[in-house]
Amino acid sequence: xxxxxxxxxxxxxxxxxxxxxxxxxLVISLLLLFNRNYGKNVIARFINAMSGExxxxxxxxxxLGRAKTCDIVLxxxxxxxxxxxxxxxxxxxxxxxxxxxxxxxxxxxxIDKRAFIYDGDIxxxxxxxxxxxxxxxKREQPQKKSDTAYQKIPAERKVVAAAxxxxxxxxxxxVNLADQSLVLLFAEDYIIGRANDCDIVLPVMxxxxxxxxxxxxxxxxxxEDLRSRAGTQLNGTDVIGSVPLRDGDVIDTGGVYxxxxxxxxxx
Amino acid sequence: xxxxxxxxxxxxxxxxxxxxxxxxxxxxxxxYIPPDLEIKKGKIREKIGxxxxxxxxxxxxxxxxxxxxxxxxxxxxxxxxxxxFGIYLAAQWVYYIVAGLxxxxxxxxxxxxxxxxxVSLVITASVYPDRxxxxxxxxxGGILVFAFLTWFMGNVNRVTVSRMPIGIxxxxxxxxxxxxxxxxNGAKNWLYLGPLSIQPSEIVKVAFVFVGAAxxxxxxxxRSIAKYVIFAMVCVGLLFLMLDFGTALIFxxxxxxxxxxxxxxxxxxxxxxxxALMGGIFIILYKxxxxxxxxxxxxxxxxxxxxxxxxxxxxxxxxxxxxFGVGLGNGKLRHVFAATExxxxxxxxxxxxxxxxxxxxxxxxxxxxYAIRGAKYARSSFxxxxxxxxxxxxxxxxxxxxFGVTDVLPFTGVTLPFISRGGSSMLCSWGLLAFLKxxxxxxxxxxxxxxxxxxxxx
Numbered sequence: 001x002x003x004x005x006x007x008x009x010x011x012x013x014x015x016x017x018x019x020x021x022x023x024x025x026l027v028i029s030l031l032l033l034f035n036r037n038y039g040k041n042v043i044a045r046f047i048n049a050m051s052g053e054x055x056x057x058x059x060x061x062x063x064l065g066r067a068k069t070c071d072i073v074l075x076x077x078x079x080x081x082x083x084x085x086x087x088x089x090x091x092x093x094x095x096x097x098x099x100x101x102x103x104x105x106x107x108x109x110x111i112d113k114r115a116f117i118y119d120g121d122i123x124x125x126x127x128x129x130x131x132x133x134x135x136x137x138k139r140e141q142p143q144k145k146s147d148t149a150y151q152k153i154p155a156e157r158k159v160v161a162a163a164x165x166x167x168x169x170x171x172x173x174x175v176n177l178a179d180q181s182l183v184l185l186f187a188e189d190y191i192i193g194r195a196n197d198c199d200i201v202l203p204v205m206x207x208x209x210x211x212x213x214x215x216x217x218x219x220x221x222x223x224e225d226l227r228s229r230a231g232t233q234l235n236g237t238d239v240i241g242s243v244p245l246r247d248g249d250v251i252d253t254g255g256v257y258x259x260x261x262x263x264x265x266x267x
Numbered sequence: 268x269x270x271x272x273x274x275x276x277x278x279x280x281x282x283x284x285x286x287x288x289x290x291x292x293x294x295x296x297x298x299y300i301p302p303d304l305e306i307k308k309g310k311i312r313e314k315i316g317x318x319x320x321x322x323x324x325x326x327x328x329x330x331x332x333x334x335x336x337x338x339x340x341x342x343x344x345x346x347x348x349x350x351x352f353g354i355y356l357a358a359q360w361v362y363y364i365v366a367g368l369x370x371x372x373x374x375x376x377x378x379x380x381x382x383x384x385x386v387s388l389v390i391t392a393s394v395y396p397d398r399x400x401x402x403x404x405x406x407x408g409g410i411l412v413f414a415f416l417t418w419f420m421g422n423v424n425r426v427t428v429s430r431m432p433i434g435i436x437x438x439x440x441x442x443x444x445x446x447x448x449x450x451x452n453g454a455k456n457w458l459y460l461g462p463l464s465i466q467p468s469e470i471v472k473v474a475f476v477f478v479g480a481a482x483x484x485x486x487x488x489x490r491s492i493a494k495y496v497i498f499a500m501v502c503v504g505l506l507f508l509m510l511d512f513g514t515a516l517i518f519x520x521x522x523x524x525x526x527x528x529x530x531x532x533x534x535x536x537x538x539x540x541x542x543a544l545m546g547g548i549f550i551i552l553y554k555x556x557x558x559x560x561x562x563x564x565x566x567x568x569x570x571x572x573x574x575x576x577x578x579x580x581x582x583x584x585x586x587x588x589x590x591f592g593v594g595l596g597n598g599k600l601r602h603v604f605a606a607t608e609x610x611x612x613x614x615x616x617x618x619x620x621x622x623x624x625x626x627x628x629x630x631x632x633x634x635x636x637y638a639i640r641g642a643k644y645a646r647s648s649f650x651x652x653x654x655x656x657x658x659x660x661x662x663x664x665x666x667x668x669x670f671g672v673t674d675v676l677p678f679t680g681v682t683l684p685f686i687s688r689g690g691s692s693m694l695c696s697w698g699l700l701a702f703l704k705x706x707x708x709x710x711x712x713x714x715x716x717x718x719x720x721x722x723x724x725x
Contacts, residue, residue, distance in 0.1 A: 014335070015591040015620060021328050022382065022619075023626035029321060029378040030633040033707070034640065060646045061483040069531070085484040087647070090424050096484035114484075136717075 078126025207254035383685035409697030416701035513679025585616035592620030
């Protein structure tokens, strides 16, 4: 036995094994990194208040704007090219205003660079209105002042009938045609507009601060235009002065459409 | 009624929504749990069997390398070296127990880092056994830096708040080096604090990537790009003044990567033009210095014993190692100046073989490929940009080192990440690895739970 050459062969085998093992190990351990099989889970949703279109969000940062490179493209000339960024950060979701021209309104209030947003918040950018939905992050603050007069629930005539049963008198209602929400009219006098002191607040730029007025005279509801910019239309025709409303009438206040449900049954 | 079903890969996932009688087929994305994870006690966790197997394999591999490094040591040096190797193995297992078992983290990047660091330890032990202790301290320091940075970047708020102070500190450190440092082999990039000598530019590299990456709200805000360009130009300028052209070039390349990732449109072209213009101006201004440093480029055989000495020896010896090397301790390149720092690629080629050297290069490439593919799933554009820039910087530096030392590119004296001997270089390499680790959302269990355990339908 030639121990020298055996040792040399042994050394060679050792070096071969060592090199190959190093290569094998590095490649295997790094290829494990590519072992991904994750679906895209939907974690939030934007609903276009006008058209009802929904956009699912499955990433933690979303850019909005008119530019084609944005994650959510808004084809609206009143929206800036890079208008906003919605991110999931810390305790919840935030919206950042990235140097937009017209600013961002959250629930009707203009924000200053950044704000937290919660489930159900309405975000306006220019004339685009989006509803933000993410069930894990609900707002803890109470609703706005006109809570008793204003309930968002799915539109059903049964609801109107139930309201009539509960309150003992006829309750008429407005159905918001964009998101099919119901506004029950418990009181006598409603102001519709963009300002916060209105009874029905519409955070849309084309709606005037005090746009229109709903007044109940006896059993009849009347609609009056409060010299708004865009005007108020009833079934397509402009409203001048005060006009009576009938069941099924379509009211247009600055681009927001309502259907009037009258409940004169028990009067 | 809880349902359990085995997938083809053998993992089990439970769905606790009752099955509708009519639908026989369950949609894949409803409460979908990926096969790597499992649900135990109501929480989503990583399955950890494979990391143990890989750790055992790694230990065996490292032991083989360590033993083969002992052949040139004297009897006095032997026990010290063996002890230090043992400490390193113990440190790796401690990390595995803490991160892999307790925290249930994935360990691919760490395993690769461990192996590459081991190569540096083994070469140091074989060539300069008395410096092994400092190198081991550097490796363990690097692992600690890695763990800290991975934790630090887990919270996006923490990241956004600290970007500005880190940027200021980085520029301050470079300026301080310019003022205080002494020349060392033609570049003024070393600070001597008592017994320690550090290269501040290595620390600034990590800070540079940190400051360059940004979350989407900063990216879309076009004004912050100008701030970043100024920061980058100041860093590159300071490095040029320090005459460390290799590091300046690395910063410049990383700046290009970051600028491209941040803007991604016509602005990039404008940035590149201004950047190239700036580069051109600098070369013209410093022409005498630059020219003299690179006079041996493509002429190394004419200055075979003078300026071209390192490159010629590297070319000769690295290829003489063949595919599997001549064995640790049997090489000749180790006797050349800076064999364990700049020429370490040649030493690896000669003693451990071309196959090992190629494996190391493949590791760098795989880091970058991972960063690019993983960018799609990043929580925030910060992680995507940081990981791609860090991996790109590492690969670019490796290319500069390997090509410089073989005369494909001018010799610039930059180190090979993880493999070169040097404390600052090791810390920087592990720091850059932390960006890659933070890209993976599987590192952060809270995030994972939120993403995959949402029960409510939207």
